[in-house]
Amino acid sequence: MATATGHAGKAEALAALEPLVEELTARHLSDRKLWMPSDFLPASEQMTGEDIKTMSELQDRVRGVPDPVRVSLALNLLTEEGLPHFHRLIAVHLGSENAWSRWNFMWTAEEDRHGNVLHDYVRDTRLFDMRAFEQLQYQYIEAGFDPAWHDDPYQLLAYTSLQERATQAAHANTGKLAAQHEPIIQRILGHIAADESRHFRFYRDAFIGLLNIDSTRAMESALKVMPRLAMPGHNIAGYSDMADVVHRAGIYGPRDYRKVVQECLDAWGIADLTPDDAAGREAQDKMMAVPARLDKLADLIERRMRSKSFSFDFIYQRLMEF
DSSP: OOOOOHHHHHHHHHHHTHHHHHHHHHHHHHHOOOOOGGGTSOOSTTOOHHHHHHHHHHHHHGGGSOHHHHHHHHHHHHHHHTHHHHHHHHHHHHOSSSHHHHHHHHHHHHHHHHHHHHHHHHHHHTOSOHHHHHHHHHHHHHHOOOOOOTTOHHHHHHHHHHHHHHHHHHHHHHHHHHTTTOHHHHHHHHHHHHHHHHHHHHHHHHHHHHHHHHHHHHHHHHHTTSTTOOOTTTTSTTHHHHHHHHHHTTSSOHHHHHHHHHHHHHHHTGGGOOOSSHHHHHHHHHHHHHHHHHHHHHHHHHHHOOOOEEOOGGGTTOOEEO
């Protein structure tokens, strides 16, 4: 087990994991089915009559999409549009010209399609007031996303495991509700969720590799991000209200995150670890207690929840009440 101290020691651990990263990347490439945004939303000079008909009917179908689902789509899309920040964070924490950077470049290319296809969809369907939405997107990118990880690459790997799984759930749940009104968006969100599932598998297994060589510090780092995951969109103007709408609509909320945490604990095998130091045993106990803490937080939020009204510029200030 690695015992080097400080971030230099953690960099050595990441270097030791590069053969595993190569294996996980190769597995990912063999499992994926690469798709492109135009597979769902044709846009070319040589579109068939059927393509033109489909795109024409699309605008009519989306008129029935409820505003809470539109808010969820906006939040999902804005989060995906934060890709420049996520690429930078992975590059800064995991280095360059190594197995991690090769993964990061490929991961970035795959993730880039998510924002592209969702942005194409909401524009083609006229789902939002696009000027208002684009202002929100610009403000979010300009505000940045720079979590206080203090140059700790272990926190990044714990965060990406949790966040990829949470994002998968948010996309899939949004797609299920939207499908009642418009099937193409469910197909799009289903493919995005499948990508996120494969990305989660990579980060999950990379973190398992980390636990195998430096379990105590890996658990201590995970504990700094697990209890209150700082969602990548928290700098979006109006994020709290948007997340509240998504929660009240039953799409994604604290109890969904609790399931994500439990899944990661189980997949990482935290309960089965046998730390050989007091710090490791303490971190293990604290990690296993996180789901109960999240249950209490969800209970508290639900007890305090009262009827509330919401409105957003990107859906023309229409009133929503829960």
